[in-house]
Amino acid sequence: MYYRVGRPRGLAERAVGYARKRVEERLTARLEDRDPDYLREALPLLWLLSTFYFRAEVRDLGNIPPDKPVLLVGNHSGGNIIVDTFVFSLAFSTYFGVERPFHQLAHNLAIAWPVAGGMLRKSGTVSASHEHAEQALEAGAPVLVYPGGDWETHRPSWKSGEIDFAGRKGFIQLALDAGVPIVPVVSIGGQETALFLSQGGGLARALRLDRLFRLKVLPISIALPWGLNVGDFAGHIPLPSKITIEVLPPIDLEREFGPDPDPDEVYEHVTSQMQEALDGLAAERRLPVIG
Amino acid sequence: MRINESTLVAAPAETVWNYLADPENYLRFMSGITHWEVAGDRPNGLGARYRILLGVGAAEVGGLVEMVEWNEPFDIAWHSVTGVDNRGRFRIREERPGRTRIEYRLAYGVIGGGLAGLLTEVAAVYPMRQQMRRTLRQLKRQVEHEQRRLETERRRGARRTAVS
Numbered sequence: 001m002y003y004r005v006g007r008p009r010g011l012a013e014r015a016v017g018y019a020r021k022r023v024e025e026r027l028t029a030r031l032e033d034r035d036p037d038y039l040r041e042a043l044p045l046l047w048l049l050s051t052f053y054f055r056a057e058v059r060d061l062g063n064i065p066p067d068k069p070v071l072l073v074g075n076h077s078g079g080n081i082i083v084d085t086f087v088f089s090l091a092f093s094t095y096f097g098v099e100r101p102f103h104q105l106a107h108n109l110a111i112a113w114p115v116a117g118g119m120l121r122k123s124g125t126v127s128a129s130h131e132h133a134e135q136a137l138e139a140g141a142p143v144l145v146y147p148g149g150d151w152e153t154h155r156p157s158w159k160s161g162e163i164d165f166a167g168r169k170g171f172i173q174l175a176l177d178a179g180v181p182i183v184p185v186v187s188i189g190g191q192e193t194a195l196f197l198s199q200g201g202g203l204a205r206a207l208r209l210d211r212l213f214r215l216k217v218l219p220i221s222i223a224l225p226w227g228l229n230v231g232d233f234a235g236h237i238p239l240p241s242k243i244t245i246e247v248l249p250p251i252d253l254e255r256e257f258g259p260d261p262d263p264d265e266v267y268e269h270v271t272s273q274m275q276e277a278l279d280g281l282a283a284e285r286r287l288p289v290i291g
Numbered sequence: 292m293r294i295n296e297s298t299l300v301a302a303p304a305e306t307v308w309n310y311l312a313d314p315e316n317y318l319r320f321m322s323g324i325t326h327w328e329v330a331g332d333r334p335n336g337l338g339a340r341y342r343i344l345l346g347v348g349a350a351e352v353g354g355l356v357e358m359v360e361w362n363e364p365f366d367i368a369w370h371s372v373t374g375v376d377n378r379g380r381f382r383i384r385e386e387r388p389g390r391t392r393i394e395y396r397l398a399y400g401v402i403g404g405g406l407a408g409l410l411t412e413v414a415a416v417y418p419m420r421q422q423m424r425r426t427l428r429q430l431k432r433q434v435e436h437e438q439r440r441l442e443t444e445r446r447r448g449a450r451r452t453a454v455s
Contacts, residue, residue: 037403043375044404044411051348052414061351062326087349094350097374 031136034124036098042123043098046090054083054189055291056243058091063183063247066096069137070183070250071175075163075274076146076153077190079221080110080232084187087243088144089123101141105133107150109213116235130174137178144185147171153190154199154219154232160191161282163275169263172253172270176261181250184274188281192289193238194223200230242291244281248273292412293398294420298427300393302438304385307393308364310434311381314341320433322425325351337361340372347418353377376400393430395423 050056064070077084085104092102105128111117124141126132128149136143146152147165155164163186175182200218209215223229223236251270253261285291300307310316312335317327326344333339337358344353354374360366368380382394397419401408 041401041403041405041408044401045407047348047350047411048407048414050350054349056349058349058351091350094352094375095344097354099373 031101031103031124031126031132031139031141033121033126034101034103035122038122039093039098039124042119043090043093046086047094050087050090050243053240054087054243055240056087056091056245058087058245058247060247061091061095063249064092064096064142065181065250069140069178069180070142071133071137071171071178071180072142072144072183072185072247073171073270073274074144074146074185075187075278076148076150077160077187078193078238079154079196079219079223079236081193081235081238082153082190083193083238083241084190084243084245085144088185088187088245091245092142101136101139102144103133103136103141104144105129105146107214109215130170133174134178137174137180142183145171145174150215150217151199151201154196154217154221155191156198157191157194157196157288160188161278163271163278165267165271167267169267172261172263172266175253179254181252182270183250184248184270184277185245186248186274186277186281187243187245188278188285189241189243189291192241194221194229194236196221239289241289242285244284244291246277246281248277292400292416293396294416294423295394295396296420296423296427297392297394298431299386300391300431300434300438301389302391302434303389304364304383304391306438306441307383307391307434310430310437311367311383312363314339316433317341320426320429321345322429323347323422326353330355335361341369345422347415347422376402393427395427395430397423 064072074088076082101124103124103126106120106125108127111120111125111127126136133143133145147168147170149168151166152164155162171182197220200220201216204210204215204218207218209218218230219232221229221232223232224239225237229236253266257266314329314334318324321327323346324343325346326342328342329339330342331340335358337360339358340355342355344351352375355372356369357372358367359370360368365383366380368378370378377397377399379398380396382396383391385391400412404411
């Protein structure tokens with residue numbers, strides 16, 4: 001009798017434990033998961049797509065210090081298919097070499113994707129947290145963050161030329177704690193890879209997605225191959241929009257704002273500089289998608 | 292993938308060599324180059340290292356290269372140390388007095404890149420070849436200009452000697 005009761009309980013516990021472990025594994029990405037050889041072998045495909053499909057252009061990579069950790073702060077575009085991140089990763093890896101560590105922060109759900117999650121880990125992506133970013137910066141690696149996150153990446157296509165960090169200032173404290181400069185990275189074109197209609201913030205709140213999955217949005221777009229695309233959970237086939245990325249000069253917070261910078265002032269400074277650069281890139285575009 | 296281009300310049304091999312041996316000249320004639328920097332203590336010679344980047348399509352491609360042959364006045368060859376795998380060579384041969392052929396060879400590839408790697412190598416042939424041709428045209432112009440400057444200097448020196 002003892003064995004009959006005990007054995008099923010043990011199995012159930014083991015099953016739950018296994019499932020929990022698998023979920024934790026999927027949601028965890030360590031710095032050492034980055035694989036330079038994988039990156040080197042992935043570069044040709046990224047180069048083909050970036051050159052011929054997206055006609056990508058990345059300017060002023062020389063603004064990134066060659067031998068110091070920096071916090072790269074970008075505007076997020078393209079829904080869940082973040083084309084500009086792939087283009088920037090290619091440009092960074094060919095400019096500095098795959099040997100130079102480089103990490104990006106991504107939402108837990110992106111890391112947990114069955115195939116893409118593994119690819120993201122190997123390319124240096126870690127789940128978005130202050131702790132992970134600090135570890136990477138301490139290890140001497142540049143870290144790319146998108147303060148606007150899921151809110152900005154799903155903004156309507158007609159707001160393609162707007163920086164929208166939704167008031168998130170955590171990146172400033174991160175740069176101050178790590179003592180590294182901020183290097184703004186501005187891109188345009190990602191929001192034309194589909195017709196993004198709405199972030200669906202109200203819908204996400206109504207469905208409690210923000211509490212359950214840290215999702216502030218339930219975006220609605222018209223995208224290939226789905227037509228009407230709600231959530232963009234399975235991604236979409238991006239239209240061949242021309243992607244242009246510009247790296248701005250580094251901002252040394254202590255030098256520019258004194259030993260105790262005011263986060264509101266820094267936020268205003270960084271976003272206004274990025275907006276100015278984005279206005280310039282937007283002015284260069286003649287037609288949507290074509291560029 | 293291996294690309295080979297050549298040009299004939301109106302200058303002796305010695306002038307060509309002296310021009311190619313000076314790392315400061317590379318930014319003047321290498322087409323598509325976005326970055327050329329001496330990396331290390333040696334400006335040139337066997338074992339000298341340079342960080343070189345070349346704009347190809349959507350990326351600046353290159354990395355650290357090391358001089359593996361420095362055979363005056365015939366061959367300068369390099370291999371990549373980091374970055375995209377590549378090896379290159381300037382082969383200098385005087386075909387007749389005052390006429391030198393410069394061959395520019397470049398081989399590149401991505402080991403383990405699979406089908407995409409193969410397609411990339413093929414897709415990059417045209418832009419790379421165009422850049423190599425422009426490089427040789429600029430190199431020919433620069434070397435011949437240098438040769439004319441040297442000859443003028445020599446004539447001026449000879450005239451001064453005759454007058455005195």
